Amino acid sequence: MTFELSPEHEAFRAVVREFAEAEIAPHAADWDERHHFPVETVQAMGKLGLFGLPVPEEYGGSGGDFTSLCVAIEEIGRVDQSLGLTLEAAVGLGIGPILSWGTQEQKQRWLPDLAAGAALAGFGLTEAESGSDAAATKTRAVVADDHWVVNGSKQFITNSGTPITSLVTVTARTGDLPDGSPEISAIIVPSGTPGFVVEPAYRKLGWHASDTHPLTFTDARVPVDHLLGRRGEGIKQFLAILDHGRIALAALSVGLAQGCLDAALDYAKSRTSFGKPIGANQGVAFQIADLQVSVEAGRLLTYKAAAAKDAGRPAAEVKRAAAMAKLFASEAAVSAARTATQVFGGYGFMEEYPVARFYRDAKILEIGEGTSEIQRLVIARDLGLPVR
Template structure:
């Protein structure tokens, strides 16, 4: 059975100290200005956060086992201070590094991974489109191969880490033909930043995640060499399904960080805020809500780290993919909905102050909603869980 070791907890403390020292003093200012702090990424790289599940030959930690659990701990602790910074790490590893690490050729790995793992660069993953999100089979971006070059035409939406000064490459899913059954053949192609014909659209004005870098991408006949295909042609669908399974556990860890912070904020405030001559925490209407929040946090923690442990067990060859897929969907569904509930409860405990941007609960309230949408909506998770139980597809 899984449990967090002393090494895990020591690592958690290391990341927490980093987050408190390097992020917490600046986060309100960054959020208000919608500023992406590119200077923070190399510092995260120096701490080893981008290489926790990568081999030493590319600058990673070279952990024999357990790398994914360490990554989730890092995401939780960063997300406890700020969700945008947490998603920067989550997407940078899960959507940027891991597809290259898992499916890339030796040349692709050597070209991109050292800088990505060191935090000198970031990578994005272009899956979502204006008309294709949960329905990834509706992808309209196309790539045609001629004279040793892929020519890519189409658009992508909501792509994290795609427009920073550090962005070095975006892996894009595109239709490269049709299968024997007449279905779209989807492949993944790596498009380096600055490729002519790849247009980075203006940054979105978002409800939350103001510090995170998010852009749409347009491909106007962008050309890359044939060897920029990631993995086998036509394997893009299977690749991004696995990528999303892993990403759901990471988002669960990010949601856990949110819920944990809301528990801490609500508990402290309820003990200090005086109304009618006594702390509001003595009132059961307040204390019971905070008690419910504590239960949510503990349940989310168990589901998140059980799923991370199963992922590490799968990498060691001791668990199957179906078990990990089910655990990832369950963790993601519960933790993200718990995070959303936690921000509502904390904001209610804070009363009018919870509506003011000077208090962190307001920022977390804004940031929490996307957790129920990204990496597969709550509705998609319920569908996956039902299928995992053997119900008809």
């Protein structure tokens, strides 16, 4: 039994950390202030091979494991949550559905550019009245003249309106099942499709350098071969993708918590008060000690879940591990941001220090990819509790 990543994973971590500290960290505050999506840096991440980590070589990737992706997300998120989220969503939510259920033609058409970071893809699931209740989608798609005609809207869609976005995969109601419940399917809608409109970007509390838009579809027509997987299995597909995405978001949360720990520790050693470093005071030292514990616990849960996925463990086991990792790591990240801000005192309220940005970025981690309440529901049901 081991609780350490392999030497290969740690060597990869060092490469990504060097890139993050040299190419991202010096610019993160500026990008955040200007709400700027740094296309050239995203493409540089692609040249480093980050977007193609879990993609087979035949489609332009490196054929790596999911654990490597989590390492990359953690290290990017340690200095900039927006770009960490860009990577997480691009691979887990953008590439994942096509890699898992795409036809050979779909994979060969879309995956090489996505794996190279030359293009990004969005994941259109959430709607105004369809968040945690994904089956309540109101977007519809009907077949007419060998095309799907899509009408509806989506919201909070990451990587959907960048200059290099190539497609969005959306769930849509394509009919009704015999029991009267909706038949939900997944359909690939390329960027630039007439009737597909990317609405103006949101004004967000955090993740300012990440691309997030509402989308509308008005008689948007795509060929029938743009159906992803089997008709009627859209919700099943997307919920499976969310299980994997929750592990990746847990890694992003660990990155934020580690960034907060690093900043608080450095500040506690260098900031003096009453003639000594503030870290000499138990009130500060104990907060940082607790922060170290929560970072390590979140990391262990996250990489345990990633290892379960890489080992091909049963879906129920991966779902449980993903829910526990995402729940603990995201809540630990929010606490870490609060603790680090407190350690910095008044300076923690100033945008010149990264803890202020982390504080704004942290809260969404408890919401995206399924709220903390949904994670607790998944865990409770796995324990056999008849909770609804």
